[in-house]
Amino acid sequence: MHSHETFGDVIAAQIRRHRARLGMNRHQLAEQCARLGRPDITYAVIVSIETGRSSGEGKQRRRLDVDDWFVLALALATPPLLLLLPLGSEATVPTVPAADSRDPYTVWQWMTGEATPTLDGPIDGRYVPDSRQIAGTGQTWAAAWATAAYPVSLYPELARRRETAHKARLRASLDPSAQTEYVDRLDELAQIVNDMTRASLTLPELSPELVEDLKRLELLDHPDQINPKGIE
Structure with a gap:
């Protein structure tokens, strides 16, 4: 049987948990939200989010949108994804209504694109990637996911190689x-830059010195698409 818990339930519980961690009452949380530009997230709104109470009869939690989630997380000095996927404090979190709950880190990897969701199953105790074809494309759902998630692996690798190249340049300037x-x-930096330009991804800023040297050594496939920091 699938869980009826929702991500809204998870976030509400985590808001309460992190308020307690900070020793913050609801009035103080509302003040922090107002400081971040959301005075409409009032004490009464926070009560509704946390407890599910509404002004009318019955139990009805105020629906959280993405903007609410982000502001509340920052007001609570908490990475937003941890309000949704509380690593270390919950055994499972919901996925979609038609599938079973999973451990938070598994869903975390789905959220960040590090892993392909496995909603089908369990088959012999194992969950399997969705292998159905997407209408009109001939592409499987899992392959389409991998294509969309491609940037996830490139951006952190670019940051690492950019920093490594910067440090190597400083050493070379002295020795x-x-x-x-x-x-x-x-x-190595050029390889990842070229991968990103081939995929039509927006490149983060590179220092003028690195861009100049990349172009001078003719390491870039499309040098005209690369601009140094501060140059348009």
């Missing part, structure tokens, strides 16, 4: 014998 290492690090 000419380190120049070869710098070129090697530039080549």
